[in-house]
Amino acid sequence: MSEDSAAVLDRSATGGEACAGGARSKPRDRIVAAARDMFHAQGFRGVGVEAIAEAAGTNKMTLYRHFGSKDELIVECLRSVFAEGEALWAALEERHHADPRAHLVAWVREKAEYVLTDCRGCTLANAAVEITEADHPARRYIEERKAAYRVRLTALCAAAGAAQAELLADALSLLLEGARVSRQSGGMDDPHTKFMRTAEAMIGAFAGR
Amino acid sequence: MSEDSAAVLDRSATGGEACAGGARSKPRDRIVAAARDMFHAQGFRGVGVEAIAEAAGTNKMTLYRHFGSKDELIVECLRSVFAEGEALWAALEERHHADPRAHLVAWVREKAEYVLTDCRGCTLANAAVEITEADHPARRYIEERKAAYRVRLTALCAAAGAAQAELLADALSLLLEGARVSRQSGGMDDPHTKFMRTAEAMIGAFAGR
DNA sequence: ATTGGACGTTACCGACCGGTAACAACAGCG
DNA sequence: CGCTGTTGTTACCGGTCGGTAACGTCCAAT
Structure with missing residues (x-):
C-alpha cells in the first residue's frame, strides 16, 4: 500500500525526449507532472x-525544497500547462504558416478533439x-496568459481575413470555454x-468561405 | 469581532415577501441564503x-439540525439557485408569451446583464x-438541471422559428457558459x-430576422 | 402553568493539511 | 579519499475542518 504508485508516472516532463535507459527523471519534474495530473483531475484544493509527493515517487520534504509553498507549485503547474499549449500552437503555426485560415480551422479542430478527449476542461x-x-x-498569471492568448488568436483571425477579427476571436473563445465547462x-x-x-x-461567416 | 455580521443578511429567503416588522426569518432560510452567497464568492471547498453558520447569525449545531451534512447543504443551495433561475424564466415567459422570439432575445439580454453584474459565473x-x-x-443534480434547462431552451428556439433549434440552443449555451467563465x-x-x-x-442567422 | 420543540452555547473529537526540523543515505567530483 | 549538494525518512507542529454530545434557554401551543 506504500510504494505501489512510484515509478509508474516516470515520464520525462520536459517534453517528448526519451529518458535514456531506466533512469528516472529528476524529482522536480516528476512533482510538477504528478501535480498537474492530480490538480486537473481533483481540483487544486x-x-x-503529501499525495502529490507520493504520486511523484518522492516525499513532501523534497517537494518543499523545490517549491516554497503549495501556491508556488500551483503557479508552476499552470506555467507548465500553458507551455504545452504554446508548443501545440507553434506546431500548428509551422504546419500552416502559409495559410492562416487553414491554421484557424485546424486550431478549432484540435481544440474540439481536446474537448472530446478530456472531460475536466x-x-x-x-x-x-x-x-x-x-x-x-495564480490569478495574475492566468489573466496574463489568457490575455496573451487572446491577442494571438485575434491576430490569427485578422490574418485569416476576418471582417471583425477581435469579435470573431472572442466569439471563438467563448464557444471553446463554454464547450469545456x-x-x-x-x-x-x-x-x-x-x-x-x-x-x-462562424469562421465562414466572418472570414468568407 | 463576534456579532458584527449577524442581522445584516436578514433577507426573507422564500422570495420577495416582506418579513413583517423586525422579525428575522427562520434560521434554515438564513443558512441557505448565507451559504449561497459564500459558496458563490469563495467556492464550495x-x-x-462554521463560517456559514456565523454569517447566518446562528451556529453550527443548528445548521446540522437542518442539514445532515455539508454536502446536503450544498445540494440545497444549488436547488435554491436553480429555483431562482426558474422564477426569472417564468417572468420572462409571462411577459413574452405571445412572442417566442422576443422571449429569446430578452433571455439573452438578461443573461448578458447578469454576466456584467456578477463576476463569479x-x-x-x-x-x-x-x-x-x-x-x-451535487453532480447528479447539476446534470439533471442543466439537461432540463437545455430542453427548455431548445423548445424556445424552436418556437421562435429557428431552423435548427437544438443547434442554436446549444450554441447559445456555449456562448453563455463561456462568457461566464x-x-x-x-x-x-x-x-x-x-x-x-x-x-x-446567431439568433438572427438561425431564426431569420 | 406546564410541556415540548426549536434554538443557542460550549466543548470536544478525530482527521487532515500545509509546512518545518533534524538526521541519515547517497550521489558525483576534486 | 573526503567533500558537497541532493534526496529520503521520520517525526513533529499549529491550525482548520466536518461533525457530535450535552446542556441550557426561550417561546409558543395546549
Whole structure:
C-alpha cells in the first residue's frame, strides 16, 4: 500500500525526449507532472501536497525544497500547462504558416478533439474558478496568459481575413470555454461537436468561405 | 469581532415577501441564503460550515439540525439557485408569451446583464468544476438541471422559428457558459458585450430576422 | 402553568493539511 | 579519499475542518 504508485508516472516532463535507459527523471519534474495530473483531475484544493509527493515517487520534504509553498507549485503547474499549449500552437503555426485560415480551422479542430478527449476542461479556467483568493499569484498569471492568448488568436483571425477579427476571436473563445465547462456540467451531448460546427460556421461567416 | 455580521443578511429567503416588522426569518432560510452567497464568492471547498453558520447569525449545531451534512447543504443551495433561475424564466415567459422570439432575445439580454453584474459565473457550473468527486450528490443534480434547462431552451428556439433549434440552443449555451467563465479568468474585456453581440447575431442567422 | 420543540452555547473529537526540523543515505567530483 | 549538494525518512507542529454530545434557554401551543 506504500510504494505501489512510484515509478509508474516516470515520464520525462520536459517534453517528448526519451529518458535514456531506466533512469528516472529528476524529482522536480516528476512533482510538477504528478501535480498537474492530480490538480486537473481533483481540483487544486482537493489535492494535498503529501499525495502529490507520493504520486511523484518522492516525499513532501523534497517537494518543499523545490517549491516554497503549495501556491508556488500551483503557479508552476499552470506555467507548465500553458507551455504545452504554446508548443501545440507553434506546431500548428509551422504546419500552416502559409495559410492562416487553414491554421484557424485546424486550431478549432484540435481544440474540439481536446474537448472530446478530456472531460475536466481547461486547467487555467478551472483554476480561475476554484482559486477565489483575489491576491493569489495564480490569478495574475492566468489573466496574463489568457490575455496573451487572446491577442494571438485575434491576430490569427485578422490574418485569416476576418471582417471583425477581435469579435470573431472572442466569439471563438467563448464557444471553446463554454464547450469545456459544459463537458463538466453535463446537460449536453457532445459539446465538442456543437463547438466545432458553430465555430466553423462562424469562421465562414466572418472570414468568407 | 463576534456579532458584527449577524442581522445584516436578514433577507426573507422564500422570495420577495416582506418579513413583517423586525422579525428575522427562520434560521434554515438564513443558512441557505448565507451559504449561497459564500459558496458563490469563495467556492464550495473554500468555506467552512462554521463560517456559514456565523454569517447566518446562528451556529453550527443548528445548521446540522437542518442539514445532515455539508454536502446536503450544498445540494440545497444549488436547488435554491436553480429555483431562482426558474422564477426569472417564468417572468420572462409571462411577459413574452405571445412572442417566442422576443422571449429569446430578452433571455439573452438578461443573461448578458447578469454576466456584467456578477463576476463569479454560474454557481451550477462552478460547482461542477470544483466538486470533483464522481459520486457527489451535487453532480447528479447539476446534470439533471442543466439537461432540463437545455430542453427548455431548445423548445424556445424552436418556437421562435429557428431552423435548427437544438443547434442554436446549444450554441447559445456555449456562448453563455463561456462568457461566464471568461469573466473569471480575465483575458477579455467585456465578455458580456461579446456574448450579446454574437448571440443576437446567431439568433438572427438561425431564426431569420 | 406546564410541556415540548426549536434554538443557542460550549466543548470536544478525530482527521487532515500545509509546512518545518533534524538526521541519515547517497550521489558525483576534486 | 573526503567533500558537497541532493534526496529520503521520520517525526513533529499549529491550525482548520466536518461533525457530535450535552446542556441550557426561550417561546409558543395546549
